Amino acid sequence: GNGERVTPRLDNGSSEAIKLQQPFKFFGRTHNQTFVNNNGHLTFTEPLSDYIPLLNSRRDIVAPLWTHLDNRHGGTISYREDTSSVVLELVTAAVIQYFTNLPLPFTATSVFVATWDSVPYSSGEGVVTFQLVLISNVVHSFILFNYGNIAETLQRWLAHYDTVDFAHSYNFSLSTASELSSNSNVNVNGRWGFHVYDGNTTKQWLHEQS
Template sequence: MGLSAVSQYMLMFISVLALSRETKAQTAPVVFYPFGSVAGDTVNIAVEDENSTLIDLWRPFVFFGRTYNNTYVNNNGHLTFNQPSNESFVNYFPIGTKDVIAPLWADVDVSMNGIISYQQYSNGSVLTQATQEINQYFPYLSFTATWVLVATWDRVEDFFASGTELSFQVVLISGGDLSFILMNYGDCAVTQFTVQAGYDTINSTDYFVIPGSIDRNIIPNLKNTSNVNVPGRWAFRVDRRTDQNNVQENIIGVQMRVTSFSDLTENGNIETVLEKLKQELVRSGLPSSVTLNFRRIQKTRP
């Protein structure tokens, strides 16, 4: 039985709307993987808060010890696995209720502007790019990508701030037993309510929040931040759980030198130093849940 006249009209309306938005597309940020009609993406035009798209993955994706064969691309800037989520109110990590990957969890509205799209790859130039970049960021692994999922929120709007635009992307990469995620950022306007970028796990055995991402006024600076020296990109290895005790054996220590204690304490420098140190340790194999503390030890003469 064919589609009703109303159904045909709605499909035509969505197609025309998607086409009109694509024609207004701007140059993609350098760090973004291919997306949109050029990449052959599946485009999802959703009503605010009400849509989560289930994707059957072509390859299993291991996320901190749990293997998933599908994922939900949720409207409000995050991916979940066991069930969809229409939560627009941001709960700051660690939450511990589910596995979630949030390139930018916000109250997203695409009813008037912006496109959410996604695409999977099992061969071609995207896999070549993923292989090269993961080996650059994690050089001790000799990694080969066999599957990639790219999900993009292109110029979507903050529900409470008409005319704002947020552009961000998450890339899931796997090969063998290894899994990685990239979070890429373009222009992002200041939002009106709470936001967050990072990931969380069941029971929060592993979680990470991109520094500053919970401050809605700092969101525009995401395109200038990185943990891999590529402005606008954050990269994480996510296949291993903290309790697996498989920290890389080649980590033997870290040495830092400062000219005085005031170098760390003045202007809040200590927090910046500790965060950069943590990023280097995570890149080298330590679990992302590692906590670094600073203690001043002062020598005294006997």
């Protein structure tokens, strides 16, 4: 089903292992499960409780906002895998709009959405709202980061993705976390998109920076 599930209200907590109806390919590795971790990241092989962000965490990781968050004090962290035609049409249109050099036709067959809704920083400085979307049609995989209101923080934070072998990574080079909402790499403020698998592991991933 497409029901929304929530992660436990637990400091440094994570979801249980989420079995994906359709495997997600991330730079050549195929993942059949994922974990939504409360501190702003998603991992595939095991949960991750770390709240201090690491550039090289030695795992496949997608981290829209890796920092110390505490859902015991408010907000909701939820997730769902969606195969409804309405949502698939929506993300298909977004991918075609953002990735103009894609060999068409592209049609999404699976979407996984994780949402951090008004979750407070551990420091009490404010709350953050953001979303991570995994999009796939087996041959191509994409990730979208959607940022709503992101309060300023003095906590260490990181927005990035990385692979277990460090071969593919992208680190957002912004000076404050709140700038995630007012910047973009796809010309839509607060939205970032990345093509993370194209069926050809030898391709040069030109959009990356180390």
